[in-house]
Structure formats: C-alpha cells, structure tokens
Amino acid sequence: LQRGSADYARLAAVEYYWSSCAAISNDLAKAEALAQSALEHLEASSASDPSRMVDVLSSLSETRDDQGKFEQAMDAADRATTLAAREIPQSQSHHRALMVRATALQNFDRYAEALEDVESALALRASLGLELPDSNQEIGHVVLAFYAEDNEKCRRLADKYAAAFSRRPKPVRAILEAFANIPEQYGVFLDATGPVSYTHLRAHETGRNL
Numbered sequence: 422l423q424r425g426s427a428d429y430a431r432l433a434a435v436e437y438y439w440s441s442c443a444a445i446s447n448d449l450a451k452a453e454a455l456a457q458s459a460l461e462h463l464e465a466s467s468a469s470d471p472s473r474m475v476d477v478l479s480s481l482s483e484t485r486d487d488q489g490k491f492e493q494a495m496d497a498a499d500r501a502t503t504l505a506a507r508e509i510p511q512s513q514s515h516h517r518a519l520m521v522r523a524t525a526l527q528n529f530d531r532y533a534e535a536l537e538d539v540e541s542a543l544a545l546r547a548s549l550g551l552e553l554p555d556s557n558q559e560i561g562h563v564v565l566a567f568y569a570e571d572n573e574k575c576r577r578l579a580d581k582y583a584a585a586f587s588r589r590p591k592p593v594r595a596i597l598e599a600f601a602n603i604p605e606q607y608g609v610f611l612d613a614t615g616p617v618s619y620t621h622l623r624a625h626e627t628g629r630n631l
Contacts, residue, residue: 429466430473433459437477444484453484471508475501479514479521491528498522502538516545523565532569539565 440455459477463469478501485494502522505515519542526535539562546553559582566575 429462430469433462433466433477434473436462437473437480440477440480440484444480444487449484449488453481453488456481456484471504472512472514475505475509475514475518478504479518482521482525486524486528491525495522495525495529498525511545511548513549513551516542516549516551519545527565527568532565533571536565536569536571536574 436455436459440452440459443449443452443455456477460474460481463474463477478497482494482497482501485491485497498518498521501518502515505512505518509515519538523535523538523542526532526538543562559578563575563578563582566578
C-alpha cells in the first residue's frame with residue numbers, strides 16, 4: 422500500500438472490525454494491537470474519517486483499560502473525546518467517547534469529572550433520540566454520583582430512577598445508609614450494588630451500541 426492512500430483507511434476498517442472480534446473473544450492483547458494498527462493507518466490515510474478515528478481511539482482505550490493499562494487508556498480516551506468534540510460533536514461516536522473517558526477517569530478516582538462526562542453523554546443520547554438507559558445503567562448513574570460525593574445529586578437521581586430502584590431494594594437500602602455519612606457504609610454500598618457501573622458497559626461488537 423502507498424502511504425497516504427485511501428487504501429489505508431480501508432485497511433484500518435478491516436483492522437478495527439477484527440479488533441472488535443478479538444475483544445469479544447477476550448483476546449485483549451490482539452484487540453489492542455489491531456486497534457493501534459488501525460489508528461496508525463487512519464493517521465496515515467488521505468481519506469481519514471473523524472468518526473472512525475474516534476471509534477478506534479475509544480476501542481483502544483477500552484482494551485487498554487481492560488488490561489489495567491490505565492495511563493494509556495486515559496490518553497486514548499482524552500484524544501477520542503477531544504477529537505469528537507471538535508469534529509463530530511453531535512454524534513453517537515462522541516457519546517461513546519464521553520462514556521469511555523468516564524470509565525478511564527474512574528481509574529484515577531476522578532469521579533466528579535467522570536460524572537460530568539456521563540451526564541454530557543446522557544444529554545447527547547437524548548438529543549440523538551437514542552435508547553434510554555436501562556435500570557442497571559440508571560443505578561450505575563446513582564453509584565457514580567455517590568462516588569463523586571454529591572449526595573444531593575445522588576438523592577435526586579434515586580428519586581428520578583425510583584422505578585429501577587424498586588426492582589433492586591438492596592442498593593436502595595445501602596444508599597440510604599450511606600447518606601448517614603458513616604465511613605463503613607461505603608463498603609456496604611459497594612457490596613450491595615455489585616457490577617452495575619454505567620460507565621463500564623461495553624459494546625465491542627459494533628462500537629456504537631453504548
């Protein structure tokens with residue numbers, strides 16, 4: 422292939438597809454290598470698509486995050502979000518990039534910033550007419566507000582998502598206990614909620630289902 426040709430973009434599309442397949446198969450090292458190669462080919466292409474670039478960067482962040490490469494995951498997530506905000510601000514790719522960066526931020530206990538990204542993504546989701554969050558995602562939103570130590574927002578969200586919480590009474594009890602500001606209740610809260618974090622949801626198979 423000639424460097425800079427449109428063929429590089431086509432090759433990147435194939436690599437991105439196989440990276441998604443590798444991630445589904447839990448071959449994270451291969452998924453990362455293919456996503457990195459796709460990114461390099463997109464950067465060298467004369468026909469680079471900002472949406473594809475953002476999606477590849479988001480996938481790269483996810484595979485690095487899943488391998489515990491948190492600094493590198495944060496770097497890719499930052500690049501994806503910055504590019505999306507500049508080039509394709511009202512898009513599903515931007516929505517995904519925000520959610521991916523929220524996950525990356527949590528690895529550094531930057532919960533307030535993660536909450537901002539999640540809420541920006543939710544507003545974008547609504548403007549795009551995308552499917553509304555399911556009950557686990559709604560609970561995850563409250564969990565994130567709790568981690569961000571925004572008790573007022575946590576209460577408002579628990580009210581807003583009352584229907585979801587009515588089906589999960591254990592997390593509700595834990596939240597109410599946590600509001601008593603007893604440090605030990607943090608552990609109770611985490612045990613009760615389990616793996617429902619909104620921002621750790623994955624959509625490797627298409628990169629567009631978050």
